[in-house]
Amino acid sequence: MVLSKQHLVSFSITFLLCFNLVNSQILGPILSPLIPLIPDLLNFLDQRLAIVFPIIQAFKNTITSDPLGITSTWDGPDICNYTGFYCDNPPDNLTAITVASIDFNGFQLSAPSLDDFIDQLPDMAVFHANSNNFKGTISPKIASLKYLYELDLSNNLLSGTFPTSILNMPTLSFLDIRYNLFTGTVPQQIFTQTYLDVIFLNNNNFLQTLPNNLGQTTASYITFANNKFTGPIPPSIGKASSTLVEVLLLNNQLTGCLPYEIGFLNNLELFDAGGNFLTGPIPLSFGCLKKVEQLNLARNMLYGQVPEVVCALGNLANLSLSYNYFNRVGPLCKKLIRSGVLHVSKNCIFDLPDQRSMQECVKFFASPRTCPHSGSFNVTPCQVATRGKPGNKRNLLSYSALERNRVVL
Numbered sequence: 265m266v267l268s269k270q271h272l273v274s275f276s277i278t279f280l281l282c283f284n285l286v287n288s289q290i291l292g293p294i295l296s297p298l299i300p301l302i303p304d305l306l307n308f309l310d311q312r313l314a315i316v317f318p319i320i321q322a323f324k325n326t327i328t329s330d331p332l333g334i335t336s337t338w339d340g341p342d343i344c345n346y347t348g349f350y351c352d353n354p355p356d357n358l359t360a361i362t363v364a365s366i367d368f369n370g371f372q373l374s375a376p377s378l379d380d381f382i383d384q385l386p387d388m389a390v391f392h393a394n395s396n397n398f399k400g401t402i403s404p405k406i407a408s409l410k411y412l413y414e415l416d417l418s419n420n421l422l423s424g425t426f427p428t429s430i431l432n433m434p435t436l437s438f439l440d441i442r443y444n445l446f447t448g449t450v451p452q453q454i455f456t457q458t459y460l461d462v463i464f465l466n467n468n469n470f471l472q473t474l475p476n477n478l479g480q481t482t483a484s485y486i487t488f489a490n491n492k493f494t495g496p497i498p499p500s501i502g503k504a505s506s507t508l509v510e511v512l513l514l515n516n517q518l519t520g521c522l523p524y525e526i527g528f529l530n531n532l533e534l535f536d537a538g539g540n541f542l543t544g545p546i547p548l549s550f551g552c553l554k555k556v557e558q559l560n561l562a563r564n565m566l567y568g569q570v571p572e573v574v575c576a577l578g579n580l581a582n583l584s585l586s587y588n589y590f591n592r593v594g595p596l597c598k599k600l601i602r603s604g605v606l607h608v609s610k611n612c613i614f615d616l617p618d619q620r621s622m623q624e625c626v627k628f629f630a631s632p633r634t635c636p637h638s639g640s641f642n643v644t645p646c647q648v649a650t651r652g653k654p655g656n657k658r659n660l661l662s663y664s665a666l667e668r669n670r671v672v673l
């Protein structure tokens with residue numbers, strides 16, 4: 265396919281060259297408006313740029329709105345100077361020059377589709393298009409981009425199902441499709457068949473249970489927040505103990521009890537499952553989350569004692585448990601309430617202010633509540649620390665994914 269296009273372009277350059285000769289010598293006065301096109305065609309820095317030139321121009325013609333006047337720079341043979349386009353030497357020929365990356369972040373362009381554009385830029389390694397108005401679905405042809413490692417389509421109007429073609433892209437490391445209109449299910453293979461480091465899917469309409477092989481992921485950052493995921497948090501999550509750093513599951517429809525296996529996540533710094541229908545106590549294994557800074561389980565149906573081993577975690581900066589049914593806190597946790605780290609308003613802890621009404625709590629505890637593997641809730645699979653001085657804070661990344669704008673890595 266690429267080869268035939270190459271031929272086509274060489275052919276048309278040759279053709280126009282001959283034509284120019286004929287044109288200027290014989291037909292000059294009649295066809296003179298054509299003449300300025302010809303030096304342009306000959307001025308491409310590289311054959312690879314000549315190949316993508318008609319593709320970019322065809323895409324430019326589909327753009328229905330360009331309030332910032334970006335596409336007015338997409339003119340002539342100097343593609344490497346078009347606003348949003350960046351050139352580099354492709355890995356397969358270090359003397360060639362090609363379109364290696366595109367950054368349309370914040371350009372506010374509208375187009376009915378990205379098909380036949382991004383999938384036709386064969387050397388592209390990075391495509392960023394945060395905050396535009398691109399519509400349509402993602403073409404399966406995108407799998408032909410053999411160097412693509414960052415795909416950011418966030419905050420657009422893309423629809424359809426999860427782009428399963430990315431499962432055939434072993435180079436892809438960063439997938440950001442948050443703030444779109446994707447629906448349906450997320451395939452299990454996203455955790456087994458890809459080498460993704462970042463999976464940002466928040467603020468779409470994905471609806472299904474969380475894939476139960478979640479723990480097979482290679483990713484460090486996962487945001488499934490603000491969708492319609494149902495069912496329990498899969499216990500397999502504990503298998504990702506060496507990789508998972510930030511997990512955002514907030515504002516879905518998750519049910520069931522917190523799996524004990526979350527406590528295996530040694531590198532976890534941020535875990536947010538607020539705004540779901542999770543129930544049961546907090547497993548004591550959470551006392552092993554030595555690196556955790558932000559732990560948000562607010563607005564669920566959790567109950568029992570807030571574990572002292574969790575309040576002892578050295579790096580905890582925000583433990584948010586408001587709007588649950590917790591009914592006891594020990595001395596360490598009380599200390600954290602006083603220091604503004606632990607938030608427990610609207611629970612059932614009657615010696616504290618701002619709790620639920622007695623009736624609400626009685627009603628909640630009137631129905632019998634149990635969790636599967638209830639024995640596991642009292643197991644602490646590590647030596648628990650005592651809260652000392654917090655370690656050095658790093659900047660958490662995933663919370664900025666909950667905003668529409670681009671995430672700065």
Ligand SMILES: *[C@@H]1O[C@H](CO)[C@@H](O)[C@H](O)[C@H]1NC(C)=O
Nearest residue numbers: 336337340342344345346347
């Ligand atoms: C690149 O584009 C800018 C404005 O978009 C222009 O001023 C400059 O001359 C261009 N450079 C080349 C080499 O064409």
Ligand SMILES: *[C@@H]1O[C@H](CO)[C@@H](O)[C@H](O)[C@H]1NC(C)=O
Nearest residue numbers: 310311312357358359360361
């Ligand atoms: C590499 O690219 C240069 C510049 O386009 C070209 O002249 C050369 O033929 C290419 N080499 C190979 C092996 O394709």
Ligand SMILES: *[C@@H]1O[C@H](CO)[C@@H](O)[C@H](O)[C@H]1NC(C)=O
Nearest residue numbers: 536538560562582583584604
């Ligand atoms: C703590 O986390 C909760 C839930 O994410 C958030 O609403 C609150 O603003 C945070 N508080 C502080 C002081 O960071």
